[in-house]
Amino acid sequence: MKTYIFKFSVLIIIFVTALSSFNSNYDPNCKKVLELPSLDGSFTNDVYFCKNEAKESFFYSQIETSVCNDTLCRIVNLKVYWDLAGNFKKFDTIPGKQLTKNDHNDFTSADYSKLHKTLKDNYAVIGKKHVGAFIDNKQFRKSNKIDGVSGATKREIKEEVVDGALYSTHTLWKLINGRIKEQIKEYTHTNYNEQFEQQLLNSENGSTNLFVLQKFKDEDYVNKFNLVIEVMKRKHSLINFYISKALPETIFKNNIQKQQLKDIWSYLDENSKSVLSKKLN
């Protein structure tokens, strides 16, 4: 009888799991377009592109990955979203698969915010080196837990890493900001259209704006100048500097457009101003 009940419950679990995974993947607007292997190659995650006429289009993947230190591995799950330019947008936890730290405590909401901020930073220090480089050997305490290097992470990345989650942060950053970004960009590039362009320019993310600005020709700056001004108002120095250099001469022959630039002067950094003031005068 016992075995019978056991078998039955296993069947139910399998059924429910299958149903839930079917539900999460089943969206008529989404289709699988890419694959994202975990860093050690043990898992392959599907990456979906979701097209939405009314709202924003995006990419997502329900990531399953191993996170390993020298001796141990565990599995981490997270649902991750990217925008059209391959920039990380956000993540959702998967019910029952909360992220944990080395002490087995769940991530707090502050921990999730910190992780989110780090994953969003294309130039996070955590992504630059091998994880070993962030362990302060002087303070290293051997641990039988993954991420078991609490108090031993180097000062340089303390701002970026949730205490007790060095390995998870490192793995997730590498995975999310790795080769997949280029692949997403490539996909968007191949399927580029007006709607994509609007969406890319409306993004709050400067690198996302840049993706489309790099495609701009002189006449695009002229024809879409109002949109360009909106981008400049977001005060992203790198992007504004790029635009300031790229604006064609015609803009500076048009008094209305010149005035538009003067009106947003307070939004600009010194570098952009240095380029524009020469052209405006």
Next chain:
Amino acid sequence: MNTKTICIKPVITFIGILLISFQLYSQEILIETESFTDKGGWVVDPQFVEQMGSPYLMAHGIGKPVENAKTTFSIHKKGNYHIWVRTMNWAPGNWETPGKFQLKIENNTFSKVLGTSKKWDWEYVGEYEFSNKKTSIELIDLTGFNGRCDAIYFSKNKITPPSKSIELKKWREKLTKSNKPPKKTENFDLVIVGGGIAGCAAAISAAEQGLNVALIHDRPVLGGNASGEIRVHTEGIYGYFERILKMIDTDHYPNGSSEAYDDDDKRMKNIKSYKNIHLFLNWRAYDASSKNNLIKFVDAKHTSTSERIRFKAPLFVDSTGDGWVGFWSNANFMYGRESKSTFNEGWEKHGELWSPKIADNFVMGSSVLWGSKEMEFTSKFPQVPWALEVAKQHAAANGEWKWEFSRNDLNQIDDAEQIRDHMLKAIFGSFYNEKQKEGNEKLALEWVSYLVGKRESRRLVGDYIYTFNDVKNQTKFEDAVVLEKRSVDVHYQQKLNNPEKPNFLSEALFYRTTGYQLPYRSLYSKNINNLFMAGRDFSCSHIGLGGPRVMNTTGQMGAAVGYAASICKKYNTNPRVVYENHLNELMKLVKSSSKQKQNN
């Protein structure tokens, strides 16, 4: 103090008095403060001569007023004189001027507080009745925060001297009788300008091959950025020149460490052991002249006495970092970040931060290194509102390489003083913020450099322009005289990417590599036929400079150039012909460098 300094001091004093006495027959006198016989705690700053006109005295007391600077001079015509000082408030704003000082003549201190003009200009001090022919003058620092005084002018007429740089230059030259060529000329086989690691290495290899070498350097110690005055450790490999470079390199101390002093001693001792290296310390080259694409001479001036010498030679090395000799002699040069299509140097991963689509002047920035330490007793640090303008909320107890400033509209040469001052504000402000933290009561500033450490400015154009592609493709050169393995690293300002960051911190992007070579053809000028370059002013693109700008690599360039100069001398020819006709001989010399001996 070594015996040489003891001998030199009275000579400098004598020349100083002599120069001042020159003007004393007239009714006006100009005293250059750098010629003061006793500088007290003030330092001579000759870094910005080309921009503001002269070396000047600066009260670099890191927050504590420094000892008075003093000198004596003679008045030919007694009587009443009007007095001006040329000075600048380096942090103007809605606060007390940080660098204030007063003037004292004989026993009278003028009440006028000086150092307040918004740009370099003359400030009127007052009048003084001279009743003695021999008289004394002092600068009294009031703050310890970088008050500066370029010159003091006395005149019977109340006519303010000119402010504008061209008129001022002419006025100054007339008054100091320096509008004619230097009276003294010295001849050498090779004249090297700039005694950083590159210049030192060039001097050694050329001297070992028997050349009579002049090494002109505007500081009292050798080493450039590697010296105890700036304190950057040397990185990179030795290539073919281990023996030579080990005489002048540094240990791998943390940047900013006082351990740099030990290596200064080593370097100086080794350079001085070569009898045919004629060392001109505290001499700054200020002009070079070329005719028919050949440099005829370089003129240099002592940074304290203003004594001048014309240096003649068949060959010159520009190892000034800023490419000054090339600039003066009309050598082709580049400045700025080339567009990624210029040399096809784009790197998609880092996009605009690596190599921009459209060229700009956002080069790698300059730094001022600094540090603090725990003292035995509580120490105070004054309020520095003028520094918080830059530092904002940032708090720090030490600097590091990331303390770096670049802006598209600031030229790393022309605006170097503004860049240095920006860094000083960043440092004093960040340290002030750090001091406010609990537990930091005993923390005190230990050292703040006043020399700006540069990474990138002019790059002189050679027969070959070294680019990122040579690293990526590991281009093999038949004239590969320099070898390197170091990553290419290119810096950008953190604020570009993250508005929350202060505007004086940078970040590096790395391109890792297993090794690359640099050709001899990027070490001599394309259009000036007797000019070599060694150091960060060698012939390369902005990204091409990313790897080889470190000092063991620039040292390799120097050593290679010194050998090439010896071949030029042997065949009475120029650097290009060495490549065209004597490359085997050059490569043999370069490759056997480690086996050669110091022969004098």
